[in-house]
Amino acid sequence: MHRLGRPLFILPLLLAFAAPTHAQTPLRIEHLLRCGDLLAGESTEFCLTIQAPEAPLQVLIDGELIPAEAVRRDGSQLRLTLPARERGAPVWLRQGDEASNPVWLTAGSSHVIAARPDEVVKSQEGISSYLDLVSVVIEERYDGLREARRLAEKYGAEVVGAIPPLNTYQLRLPADDLIERDALVLRLGNELQVDAVVIEESGPEGEAESSSREPRASEWAANRFVDAVAFFRNRIPAKGDPVDTEPIRVGVIERNVDVDLPDFRRYRGACATEDGHVCLYARDSREADGHGAIVAGILAAQRDERGLSGFLSALEPVGAGYEVIVDRNSDAGITANVAASVNLVEDGVRVLNWSWGIHRVGTRDVQGEEVDSLIRSGIAMSGYEELLEEFFLWLRREHPDVVVVNSAGNGSTFSSADDYRLPSSFVTEQLLVVGGHQRSERRDLPVEHPDYAERRRSSNLDMRVDITAAACTRAWTPDGKPGEVHCGTSYATPMVAGVVAAMTAINPALEPEQMRELLRRSAMTIGRDSDFEPVEADDLTAPILPSERDYRLNDRDVGRSARLDMRKALELAVESRQYER
Incomplete structure (x- = not known):
């Protein structure tokens, strides 16, 4: 199990440049x-x-x-x-x-390079595709670097990047157009030592929607956000029976955040998790409402308004603290997402937030219409599927205590169709898939009522979705004023990732499968009465089972979809400690 330690230090010396100081230019x-x-x-x-x-x-x-x-x-x-x-x-x-x-x-060895603008071309499907950069997944029984270099020499290519733990190497091919590239890809794929060839199709992976909807305080109340914060801050240091927690690292696969936002101004220079503090490490962006800023803010925003801070920062100063690392390796699409994830896991991250995903060309939503956003070609999807499979096999083998929390997607389609949706379709204990809900128009209901919240019509759904969380949040401007409302499963995902991080801090011995069980056992319900088969596409998540309700066959929750209850999840995490003693 990972424990945080002091990284290897570098020899202390001063780097100085003689030039005048301009205080108005921030660092x-x-x-x-x-x-x-x-x-x-x-x-x-x-x-x-x-x-x-x-x-x-x-x-x-x-x-x-x-x-x-x-x-x-x-x-x-x-x-x-x-x-x-x-x-x-x-x-x-x-x-x-x-x-x-x-x-x-990072100390990790997994790094890939992104194509320059003149190295990206449009495919026949109208998708931007890397012209000469591909990655080869080498069969695990072979020395990956040696085989990659042999293949590069054979085909006049160059090895330019690598994800060594996955035996995956990035090649620059001698291709001037897509016909030449595809011919080389076909030949590489027929090599005995090659398991798959990954073609990178570039495009934004962020899954989000702007919305004219006014987010009410009840959006996060639908998951008992404030109740969870109150429980943690009172129960963990409780006199007579305090709970020892451990520092946890959380990896967020995003490009950057706007560090000039009030949310992040505290995060400058040195930071330590001692005394329950949160540390945030992220590249700077000048987009106040950027995808990464909103996702990271749900975990680590620092605000004065009650209930609006990021979840982990709201837990301060109780507990052993959290490090939130925002990283994406490079702009090389899905391959870079995987490379960054490998490095972060090797650097001690226990919880990975993946607020991204892709659909295959031809994916149809629940109404039978084609999904037109975040799409990739069939050949690209095949390569991504192999790369992601290698990642989860490596995770299970080398890091079985790591949890990946992934957005279900906003295509109003089915998350379990592995030919059409990645990575949420993977079935593994180490992947939690999160759907999105919003507050219903009913004002007369208690938070426990299944109709208190409703599925966002855009949220992907079905048996592969483990749980649903609040999908709408508001961005903030650099002067501290409320910005636009943004919705999507991208923003439901860090709600779950934050709770999983807090649960892991409470009981580091929890395994991913046990984590999922506690989340489902503690969940409230959402939606109408249902059975165990999808009815008119109304089943948002896998139905709650009798085993998740103490085997009560007649429990009213059985058969319904699961809605995140942050407070109850933390309570069960505390209770689970007694079984580890």
Whole structure:
């Protein structure tokens, strides 16, 4: 089981640049990517895009100044050359008394590169596709790097990226058009040592909708958000029977957040989880209502208004604290999402938030209409399916205590159709799938009532969805004023991920399958009376079973869909500790 430890420190020295200070220019890290030779083992290079005055500047990793000779600066670009490390750590800038946003510098070896704009072309389906960058999944019985280099030499390609734990390597092919690329892909796929070839089709993976709907306080109340916070802050330090918790790392697969938002202004420079604090590591964006900012905010936003803070930050100062790491490796689509996930897991993350997913071309919704967003070609879906399968097999084998929380999607279609929806269709104990609900128009009902909330019509559904959570939230502007309302299963997912992180902190011995059981046992219900077969597409989640209600066959919840009860889930996590003693 992962435990948080102090990352390997770098030798302390000062990096200084002689230039005048401009206080009006804030310190920011906007991008951080592994660069240079991605396969190098003894030393690694990282390229940073920064916003900083040309003035004396310090670069720190886990609080230690790095040597001047390890850094080169060219305007807004920094290049770090560092020895290989055993553990990941946050990196940030310091200039006088000002510190930048900290960004996670992984110790993992999984890195892939994104195509430049002139290396992306439109396929016959009208989907943007990488022209010459593909990844090959090598059969596990072979030495992946050796085989990748052999294939590169055979086909005139170059090995440019890798996800070594999954025996997957990225190649740059000698292709000038899609016909040449597809011919090479076909030949590579017929190689005995190759399990699959992954074609990257670029596009935004964020699943969200803007909405004119006014989010009421009851949106999060439908999941007992405030009740859960109150329970945690009172029960964990309870006199006479306190609960010891452990620090937990949460990985959020997103590009970046707007660190100038009031939500995130506290997260600057050094941070420690001691005394129950939350730490956030993320690249800076200038989009106040960006997908990553909203997702990360549901976990770690810092606000004064009661009930509006992110869930984990609302638990402060009780418990052992949380580290929320926002990372996406590069802009190389699904392949980068998987690479980032592998690195984060190897760096000690216990809970992964995947607020993304894709549909295959031709996917039809519950009304029989074709889904027209977040679609990929059949050949790309086949490669992604193999890559994701390798990821979950590796997770089960090497990190069986890690939980992935994934959005069901907003196509109003079926999450369990593995030919048409990824990754939510995978059946594994380590994947929790989250649907989205909204507050119903009924005002006269208690929160426990099944009609208190209703499925968002766009939310994907069916037996593969484990639980549903509030899908609507409001973005905030840099001046602290309410922004637009955004809805989608992307925003229901961190509600569940936050609860799973808190449950893991309470009882680190909980296995993913037990976590799902506790979430379902504690769940409230949503929707009308149902049976165990989909009726007119009204079953949002897998139906609650008698075994999830103490084997009471006549329990009124049996057969209904499951709605997240954050407070009850935490209560059951506390109760589960007695069975571990």
